[in-house]
Amino acid sequence: MAVATLLAMRQQDWARAERSFKEAVAREPKSVEAHMALGNFHATRGDAPRAEAALRRAAELAPMGSPARLRLAEFLARTGRGEEGKRLLGEITQKAPDYRPAWRRIAEQAFAARQYDDSHRALECIDGH
Structure with a gap:
């Protein structure tokens, strides 16, 4: 993240920070x-639709087993679309079975839902890889 962006955020100059993030996307659209970063900025500011759009784009550009896809799944769960996030986690673990953070997130979600057997199975997948 550029110093100007960090400074804008520290000063709570949200318009300038947003411009900086958008300029970064324009400079490097892939x-x-x-x-x-743009998606996380919008999420922090409470703009769920714009956050989702940017996070979806990041996930589309990223490899299957990547923090970007995991971040989208977490965002979906936090915005009331847990089932959609769960499906994305399932897709990630199916196509990138060695990506442990996705298995960990599945285990955490299952545990939170008191689905202890499912949580245990996900943890076994972490240990098995």
Whole structure:
């Protein structure tokens, strides 16, 4: 993240910070990191639709087993679309079975839902890889 962006955020100059994030995306439209940063900025500011759009774009650009896809799944769960997030986690673990953070997130979600057997199975997948 550029110093100007950090300074804008520290000063709570949200318009300037947003411009900076958007400029980064415009400079590097295929940058997973730029789209994730923009999405996280919008999520922090409470703009769920714009956050989702940027996080989805980051996930589309990213490899299957990546923090960008995991971040989208977490965002979906936090915005009331847990089932959609769960499906995305399932897709990630199916196509990238060695991506442990996705298995960990599945285990956490199952545990929170008191689905202890499912949580245990997900943890076994972490240990098995």
